[in-house]
Amino acid sequence: MSKELEDEVAIITGSTSGMGEAIARRFAKEGAAVVINGTHQERGAAVEKSINDNGGNALFYQADVSKADEVEAMVNAAVDHFSKLTILVPNAGILGNGLATEISLETWHDTIGVNLNGVYYLCRYGLPHLIEAGGGTVVINASIASFKSFPQHPAYCASKGALIPLTKNLAHDYAEHHIRVNALCPGPVDTPLIWDSVKAFPNADTIIDETIAMTAAKRLGTPEDIADAALFFASKRSSFVTGASLVIDGGVMI
Amino acid sequence: MKSIDLSNKLAVVSGGGGEIGYALCRGLADAGAKVVAIDVNLDRIDQNEDQISGITCDLRDSSHIKATASQIASDHGSIHIFVHAAGINIAAPAADLDDDDWDAVFDVNLKSAFQLTRSLLPHFSSESTGKIVFISSISAKLGYPGLHAYTASKGGLEALVRNLATELAAQNICVNGIAPGTTRTGMTRGLWEDKAKCHAHEATIPLGRMADCNDHVGPLLFLASELSDYVTGQILCSDGGLTSVQADFIDTKLRNS
Numbered sequence: 386m387s388k389e390l391e392d393e394v395a396i397i398t399g400s401t402s403g404m405g406e407a408i409a410r411r412f413a414k415e416g417a418a419v420v421i422n423g424t425h426q427e428r429g430a431a432v433e434k435s436i437n438d439n440g441g442n443a444l445f446y447q448a449d450v451s452k453a454d455e456v457e458a459m460v461n462a463a464v465d466h467f468s469k470l471t472i473l474v475p476n477a478g479i480l481g482n483g484l485a486t487e488i489s490l491e492t493w494h495d496t497i498g499v500n501l502n503g504v505y506y507l508c509r510y511g512l513p514h515l516i517e518a519g520g521g522t523v524v525i526n527a528s529i530a531s532f533k534s535f536p537q538h539p540a541y542c543a544s545k546g547a548l549i550p551l552t553k554n555l556a557h558d559y560a561e562h563h564i565r566v567n568a569l570c571p572g573p574v575d576t577p578l579i580w581d582s583v584k585a586f587p588n589a590d591t592i593i594d595e596t597i598a599m600t601a602a603k604r605l606g607t608p609e610d611i612a613d614a615a616l617f618f619a620s621k622r623s624s625f626v627t628g629a630s631l632v633i634d635g636g637v638m639i
Numbered sequence: 640m641k642s643i644d645l646s647n648k649l650a651v652v653s654g655g656g657g658e659i660g661y662a663l664c665r666g667l668a669d670a671g672a673k674v675v676a677i678d679v680n681l682d683r684i685d686q687n688e689d690q691i692s693g694i695t696c697d698l699r700d701s702s703h704i705k706a707t708a709s710q711i712a713s714d715h716g717s718i719h720i721f722v723h724a725a726g727i728n729i730a731a732p733a734a735d736l737d738d739d740d741w742d743a744v745f746d747v748n749l750k751s752a753f754q755l756t757r758s759l760l761p762h763f764s765s766e767s768t769g770k771i772v773f774i775s776s777i778s779a780k781l782g783y784p785g786l787h788a789y790t791a792s793k794g795g796l797e798a799l800v801r802n803l804a805t806e807l808a809a810q811n812i813c814v815n816g817i818a819p820g821t822t823r824t825g826m827t828r829g830l831w832e833d834k835a836k837c838h839a840h841e842a843t844i845p846l847g848r849m850a851d852c853n854d855h856v857g858p859l860l861f862l863a864s865e866l867s868d869y870v871t872g873q874i875l876c877s878d879g880g881l882t883s884v885q886a887d888f889i890d891t892k893l894r895n896s
Contacts, residue, residue: 388642389642415642552883553883553884556845556880556883556884557845557880557883557884560845560846560847560879560880561847565846565880572869599808600808600869601768601804601807601808601811601812601813601869601871602768602808602811602868602869606869607869610868610869611869613865613866613867613868614861614866614867614870616642616866617857617858617861617866617867620857621857622643622856622857622858622860622861623857623858623861623877624854624857625820625846625850625854625855625877625878625879626857626858626875626876626877626878627845627846627879627880627883628845628876628880628882628883628884629875629876629883631870631873631875632870632872632873633867633869633870634869634870635808635869635871636804636805636808636813636871636872638872639801639804639805639871639872
């Protein structure tokens with residue numbers, strides 16, 4: 386039997402660590418050629434090498450997703466290198482934490498720039514290539530912060546919240562081109578980001594243990610849990626699913 | 640496709656003799672699971688087949704449900720997956736829908752989901768994350784003339800998904816739902832046999848078509864496999880995008896442009 390993503394080409398932004406890296410590794414294992422992206426040269430090169438050493442096909446492209454020209458150049462480089470593009474995973478995210486009245490305007494704009502504009506830029510420049518390929522899938526990595534507030538995460542929650550209607554809008558507008566667009570909404574997942582996130586909580590020392598106690602499996606999610614869901618949305622298994630948002634949080638939101 | 644492997648798993652599918660139910664049984668079996676279909680009518684089940692077997696059960700009979708669960712456990716051992724796909728519809732204007740109709744729909748669609756879960760729970764394997772998947776409907780969230788009992792029962796089913804998920808987390812069982820959009824089955828025959836009506840309806844679906852029963856197999860395999868071990872209490876819409884958009888904008892503004 387064939388692999389699930391044979392002949393697919395994916396760009397996964399923010400894939401030099403955490404969920405993005407797990408998604409890139411999972412997609413590569415299922416046969417997709419993957420573009421690794423991030424701002425950190427050494428980490429990106431290491432992920433690229435590790436995937437290629439394990440029989441995958443990866444290319445690292447250093448770019449800041451909050452800069453439209455860099456994203457456009459990355460998309461062009463991906464198509465030059467792999468001849469086509471069929472899967473977009475806008476995943477890169479930053480926190481920008483602090484009280485709304487205390488964070489700098491720069492922090493606000495940077496957070497919106499990566500978490501929202503970065504998603505838009507990848508779709509803006511990537512979708513025409515999916516159309517050219519005859520179809521594809523977009524898997525937007527949102528968050529449970531799309532639905533729920535967290536202490537001192539104003540820009541993060543606002544930017545993630547915007548991704549849900551964006552997902553639906555893109556799902557609607559590009560369905561006729563056989564492009565499906567869905568969103569992942571991870572809950573507490575063990576990545577470098579979550580350990581920075583908890584610092585903004587008044588109960589920073591205990592919040593992780595309290596959260597774990599609320600989950601079904603009594604554990605934090607793993608980046609691989611999210612990669613599994615990303616694979617579902619990217620593959621033909623979800624052929625009739627578009628515009629959907631899937632919460633992957635071990636049950637803490639219910 | 641190979642990454643979902645349900646070998647050595649036992650799946651119980653209520654309504655497994657129905658159109659969507661049988662497609663789901665087939666999908667689970669193709670992924671390697673042993674499947675027990677329970678239904679009032681098992682004509683679709685080939686009793687000579689190894690991987691899918693059937694047990695006749697009246698889902699409106701509480702004691703019958705209990706006995707069926709015990710029989711499955713004694714015949715096959717531990718259960719890993721329970722799918723509640725049983726569902727009936729009795730459509731009538733509110734003024735004409737009598738109590739018996741209401742009760743019949745609620746008994747099969749909602750009450751039996753709870754009774755089956757309750758009866759199967761003691762038999763769930765503790766070796767891996769248990770999986771319970773209720774087949775809801777997009778009608779849990781949308782109104783349709785005449786579908787009072789059906790939509791209300793599906794709404795209840797989605798609430799039950801969340802509630803069971805909360806409690807069964809302690810037992811390492813994930814509980815989720817799939818909300819299919821309009822699917823080509825006998826239940827929707829009136830819609831798809833009328834070409835003009837069908838065309839008008841499909842124009843409101845972003846993916847441009849009604850679902851085939853097999854469209855829901857992928858979502859089920861995802862929710863029944865370890866791919867979704869961190870997902871619980873959720874409803875996944877397998878609806879071609881129908882519930883994500885304001886339908887009247889599709890044709891007029893974009894599809895024709």
